Amino acid sequence: MSGREGAIRLRTPVEEDHAGLVGVVDEWWGRHMQASLPRLWLQHFAGTSVMAERDGSASAVGFAIGFVSQDRPAEAYLHLVGVSPSHRRRGIGRALVDRWISQAHERGARHATTIAWPGDPAALAFLRAVGFRVDDGPGTRPLYGTPSRTDWNREGDDQVVLHRDC
Ligand SMILES: CC(C)(COP(=O)(O)OP(=O)(O)OC[C@H]1O[C@@H](n2cnc3c(N)ncnc32)[C@H](O)[C@@H]1OP(=O)(O)O)[C@@H](O)C(=O)NCCC(=O)NCCS
Numbered sequence: 001m002s003g004r005e006g007a008i009r010l011r012t013p014v015e016e017d018h019a020g021l022v023g024v025v026d027e028w029w030g031r032h033m034q035a036s037l038p039r040l041w042l043q044h045f046a047g048t049s050v051m052a053e054r055d056g057s058a059s060a061v062g063f064a065i066g067f068v069s070q071d072r073p074a075e076a077y078l079h080l081v082g083v084s085p086s087h088r089r090r091g092i093g094r095a096l097v098d099r100w101i102s103q104a105h106e107r108g109a110r111h112a113t114t115i116a117w118p119g120d121p122a123a124l125a126f127l128r129a130v131g132f133r134v135d136d137g138p139g140t141r142p143l144y145g146t147p148s149r150t151d152w153n154r155e156g157d158d159q160v161v162l163h164r165d166c
Helices: 015-022 025-029 040-044 092-106 121-129
Strands: 006-011 050-054 060-068 075-083 111-116 141-143 146-148 160-165
Touching: 006 092, 015 040, 015 060, 025 075, 050 092, 060 092, 075 092, 111 121, 121 160, 146 160
Parallel strands: 075 111
Antiparallel strands: 006 050, 050 060, 060 075, 111 160, 141 146
16 A cells, blocks of 8 residues: 555554554544543554554554454454544555454454444444444434444443444
8 A cells, every 4th residue: 555655554553552542543533532542452452453654654644453352252343443634535444444354354253343423424434335234133223324222332322333244
């Protein structure tokens, strides 16, 4: 993959990448996200995560963080995927998810799950474009036009649950 500033490199992150990533998530998401990226993700799930950076630069232009479930070894969970606003729509998000999925497959996962807020059409369009399907099974109800599950993480928290094969 190459961008205007040179090639984009994918690599496995390490714990030392945490400060750089937590420092950009609020800007990349446009809302408070730091609480969703505590250091433990880079301590315990770096091997099932992916970072994108420009060749010759130490700063990230994207990342995908997730894990293969200990309790459900055939399942992987994609916690966060984000790309710098100045590098979007160039295929970096897709490349991150593709790599993340193949790493999860190598570790034995055969299904992947993620969630997104029903009022975030860009995130939903992206996740669908990279192969996730919206769970529209029993118990879902349409919110902003997308089948959603209510009270997912707490009362009043609505989420779209999405799945794809690994
Ligand atoms: C969502 C996000 C990761 C996409 O990253 P990206 O590098 O721009 O994505 P890609 O260039 O690989 O896009 C792949 C496809 O997804 C779809 N897509 C991506 N961004 C989209 C958007 N804003 N609106 C509609 N569709 C979009 C398109 O089909 C795109 O293919 P195309 O560019 O050929 O049309 C990025 O916009 C982002 O970081 N957003 C904030 C964080 C977020 O919402 N993360 C997802 C939920 S955790």
